[in-house]
Amino acid sequence: MLSPADNELLVRVGAEAPMGKLMRRYWMPALLESEVAEPDGKPVRIRLLGEDLVAFRDTQGRVGLLDEHCPHRSASLALGVNEQCGLRCLFHGWKFDVTGQCVETPTEPENRLAKRMRVKAYPTHIAGGMVWTYMGPAEACPPFPDFPWLKMAPGHAVPFKILEDANYAQAVEGTVDSAHAGVLHRHVPWTHETTWTHEKDLQPRLEVEFTKYGMRYGAIRSFDAERSHARVTHVVMPFWTMIPPDGFGPRKNRRLSNAFVPRDDESTWHIQWFFDDSQPIDVAYRIEEGGHWIDENFRKRLNRDNWYEQDRQLMKTGLMSGLRGVVTQDHAVCETQGRILDRSKEHLGSSDLAVVAWRRLMLQAARELQAGKTPISIAPDISWDALVAETFLFPKTSSWKAVSPLPQQLAAPKAAAG
Amino acid sequence: MSEVAGDLDVALEISELRRDLLLLLATRIERSKTVEHLVYRELEIDQVWRLLDAGEAVPGLPVASQSRLRAEIEKVHDYIGVDGDVQRAASALRSALSGAQ
Numbered sequence: 001m002l003s004p005a006d007n008e009l010l011v012r013v014g015a016e017a018p019m020g021k022l023m024r025r026y027w028m029p030a031l032l033e034s035e036v037a038e039p040d041g042k043p044v045r046i047r048l049l050g051e052d053l054v055a056f057r058d059t060q061g062r063v064g065l066l067d068e069h070c071p072h073r074s075a076s077l078a079l080g081v082n083e084q085c086g087l088r089c090l091f092h093g094w095k096f097d098v099t100g101q102c103v104e105t106p107t108e109p110e111n112r113l114a115k116r117m118r119v120k121a122y123p124t125h126i127a128g129g130m131v132w133t134y135m136g137p138a139e140a141c142p143p144f145p146d147f148p149w150l151k152m153a154p155g156h157a158v159p160f161k162i163l164e165d166a167n168y169a170q171a172v173e174g175t176v177d178s179a180h181a182g183v184l185h186r187h188v189p190w191t192h193e194t195t196w197t198h199e200k201d202l203q204p205r206l207e208v209e210f211t212k213y214g215m216r217y218g219a220i221r222s223f224d225a226e227r228s229h230a231r232v233t234h235v236v237m238p239f240w241t242m243i244p245p246d247g248f249g250p251r252k253n254r255r256l257s258n259a260f261v262p263r264d265d266e267s268t269w270h271i272q273w274f275f276d277d278s279q280p281i282d283v284a285y286r287i288e289e290g291g292h293w294i295d296e297n298f299r300k301r302l303n304r305d306n307w308y309e310q311d312r313q314l315m316k317t318g319l320m321s322g323l324r325g326v327v328t329q330d331h332a333v334c335e336t337q338g339r340i341l342d343r344s345k346e347h348l349g350s351s352d353l354a355v356v357a358w359r360r361l362m363l364q365a366a367r368e369l370q371a372g373k374t375p376i377s378i379a380p381d382i383s384w385d386a387l388v389a390e391t392f393l394f395p396k397t398s399s400w401k402a403v404s405p406l407p408q409q410l411a412a413p414k415a416a417a418g
Numbered sequence: 419m420s421e422v423a424g425d426l427d428v429a430l431e432i433s434e435l436r437r438d439l440l441l442l443l444a445t446r447i448e449r450s451k452t453v454e455h456l457v458y459r460e461l462e463i464d465q466v467w468r469l470l471d472a473g474e475a476v477p478g479l480p481v482a483s484q485s486r487l488r489a490e491i492e493k494v495h496d497y498i499g500v501d502g503d504v505q506r507a508a509s510a511l512r513s514a515l516s517g518a519q
Contacts, residue, residue, distance in 0.1 A: 001464055003496060207427070210453055347468040350431050350461065357457040360499055414452065 001360060002343035003140060003340045009363055011167050011340050013186040013262040018366040023049055024136035025369070025378050028261050029271045030124075031055055031131045032161050036063055037155070043087060045078045049135060050264040053178040054078045056098075063182055064098030065133050071102075077119070079302035106143040128273060129159045142379035148387075149257060149273045155280035160272045160290070163298045163326060166334045168239055168262040169268060169362070170341040174334050176358050178204050178219035179351035184329050186405050192358035197221050197229045198246075204231075206353040207400070210412045212380040212389065213237060215361055217354040218400045227393045230400040233385050235358055236335045237377035250285050253278045253280075255389055269298075270327070273383055291325010300331065308332045362375060382409050422509075426450055429458040432465035433474045440466065440515055447498060448508040460499040467491050479515070490514035 002010065011021040028048070035044050036057040043056040045068060050255070053067040054077045063086065069078050082088075086103055088095040094114075095104040100121025105114045122133045123141070128150035135143050149157040164171050182199040195202060201221035208217040214237040223229040234242040243256040259271040261265040272290075274281045286292065293301040302308045307321050310332075315322035323329045348356065365375040386407050394403045426446060432439070443466070449457050470488045479487065490510055497507035 001467060001495070003500075006496075006500065099478070176427075208454055208457060302487075341515070346464075347471060348461065348464040349468070350429055350465070353429055353457065353461050356461050356464065356499075357454075360457055360460070363500070 001346045001348060004342075004344050006359075006363060007341075007343045009366060010169050010343075010359060012265055013168065014265070019362070020049055020134075021360075022366045022369050022375070023238055024134075025142070025263060025374075026136075027125065027132050027134050027142065027260055028239075029128075029130040029159070029263070030065065030133045031271075032159060033126055033129050033131055036131060040082050040334040043078045043080060043082055045076070047263050048133070048269075049262050051135070054080075054087070055131065056082050056087050058087075058098050059083065061158040062098045062171070063124045063126065063131050064096075064100075065122045065131075066098075066100055069119075070094055071119050071201075072105075073116055083414040086223050098124075113286045114246060118350075127155060127288075130271070140374075145384055146256070147384050149255075149275040151322075152277060153277055157273055157275035157279060158283055158286070160274070160279075160286070160292055160375060161298050162270050162272075162292060162294055162300060162331075163263070164260070164270045164331050164334060165266070165304065165339070166268060166331075166337065167265060167340045168260045168268040169359075170334050170337050171260040172239055172241065173257075173355045174330050174356065175225075175243065175260075176217065176233065176235055176354040178206065178217075178354070184321055184333060185326060189316055189320055193404055197223055198231075199366060201229075203351065206351065208354055208357040209401075209406055210357075211406060211410050212363065212376055212382055212412050213410065214240075215354075215357055216406065217357065218355075223393055224395075226396060228396050228400070230390070230392055230403070232390045232400065233354075234389055234406055235354075235361075236387070238362065242387060242389040246391055247257070247409045250279075250282045254281070289326060291328035293325075295306070300328065302328045303306055303336055304332075376412065386409070386410055426455045426458065427466070429461040429465075432462055432469065435466065435474050437476055437478060437515055440476065440511060442514075444511040446451040447494075447504050450504050453502075454503075455500055456498050459504075460495060463491060463495045463498060467495065469479065476515070483516075487514045511515050 005182045013023055031046055036055050039057050039059050039061050043054050046055055048055050053065055054068045056066050057063050070077055070089040074091055075089055077087050077089055078085045079090040080358045086095040086097045093106040096102055102117035102121045122135050125132045125144050127297050146231050182202045186199050188194050204219040204221045206219055208215055214235045216234045219231045231244050239260040241258045245254055254274055255271045256274040263268040263269050274286055308328055311322040321329050323332055324375045443462055450459050475484050494507045494511050497503045
């Protein structure tokens with residue numbers, strides 16, 4: 001559980017909130033590159049960390065990310081004309097380039113005003129099929145993280161984007177919670193026999209380890225008389241989870257990285273990269289598997305308004321949840337926790353260890369930044385290629401850490417308890 | 419209850435409230451040295467709170483002390499999780515149990 005004060009500290013992501021300030025110190029994926037594919041194409045409205053912004057690709061192919069509202073009289077720049085290296089407000093023609101510099105004020109008698117006017121603009125970077133941005137102080141901008149899935153061959157790493165109608169924190173917590181996998185994602189009705197390890201052993205033993213980038217945790221289950229089954233997940237600050245492979249066929253070597261980018265305090269952009277160095281990602285398979293059926297605004301077709309089209313008959317004959325798609329299942333439980341989960345009302349158990357650890361990680365980092373320190377996770381001196389989420393079997397006489405030790409370069413400086 | 423009393427790198431499963439068990443938790447808190455230890459201790463206290471909130475009582479603890487224990491457990495939780503102050507957390511827990519026989 002968290003006190004009301006700690007819960008507020010965890011969930012509020014506005015510009016003046018401590019967690020909002022922490023979030024702004026990291027590069028974050030904002031839009032699919034396909035949303036602004038065309039130079040001089042349609043501008044796109046995007047809400048990030050409670051800020052209403054507009055993205056556009058200019059004549060030279062550069063992507064700008066500006067405050068949505070014109071500094072003249074606040075009309076939406078998303079209505080504007082995108083041409084000749086700038087976005088021109090529809091109201092009075094003020095034009096801005098991708099840096100936010102006003103370059104024309106045609107309804108004013110002289111152009112000196114334009115030189116003094118700027119609209120807020122955030123830098124952008126394109127990688128892995130997405131437009132990324134950094135919304136923090138310019139002087140503190142960290143190096144762009146070269147995550148391994150951003151460097152893979154075409155088709156081997158594919159981003160997906162979907163809107164989740166809940167605060168980012170509970171969305172992240174859903175992916176640092178190995179125990180739920182055997183229940184929520186159960187392939188058969190509750191009373192039927194199952195073949196999956198995580199559905200047979202519903203009480204994984206969890207162990208956490210804090211690192212330079214955040215933390216990792218192992219979920220250990222019994223596999224047979226001699227062996228245990230381990231799933232090792234990396235949790236990267238501030239909102240990433242790197243999920244190891246499971247299953248067969250298209251899933252055998254496929255990994256997943258989730259980013260839960262706060263849209264505002266009550267909604268989240270759930271970005272997923274599926275990647276596999278052994279074969280291209282089967283996009284159609286993933287859409288069906290995930291239930292990734294969305295409209296043009298990235299809203300799920302199976303959503304709270306239609307109660308996720310839960311099928312009670314299917315619950316008796318097939319999927320225990322009656323909810324089609326893994327993402328539908330995860331979002332349903334997350335969104336029905338409430339827009340902002342009240343953690344003072346929880347009753348946690350031993351299966352919630354990684355959730356507790358993640359909360360402390362985030363709260364400590366927000367407090368450190370508030371105290372004027374820079375959390376180590378903001379620009380860790382590590383090779384991101386060393387982060388590999390894994391699934392493996394190991395002898396019960398050994399330990400998962402012995403089989404998969406944390407590389408020294410990823411280890412956090414040891415902090416002592418007070 | 420599965421118990422590995424000396425192993426601070428696991429979270430005990432807390433399924434009942436007993437004075438000796440809670441005193442053991444205080445000792446475990448006091449001996450905790452790493453940030454990972456604090457997470458395990460916080461989860462142990464979360465489980466104690468869960469039982470208290472469900473109406474469980476510590477045998478032998480006077481009624482007035484039961485109410486105080488619940489309030490103190492929330493403080494112990496934050497001494498561990500927010501302040502990282504293991505000495506203060508352990509002292510507060512022992513103090514809350516001082517009325518039990």
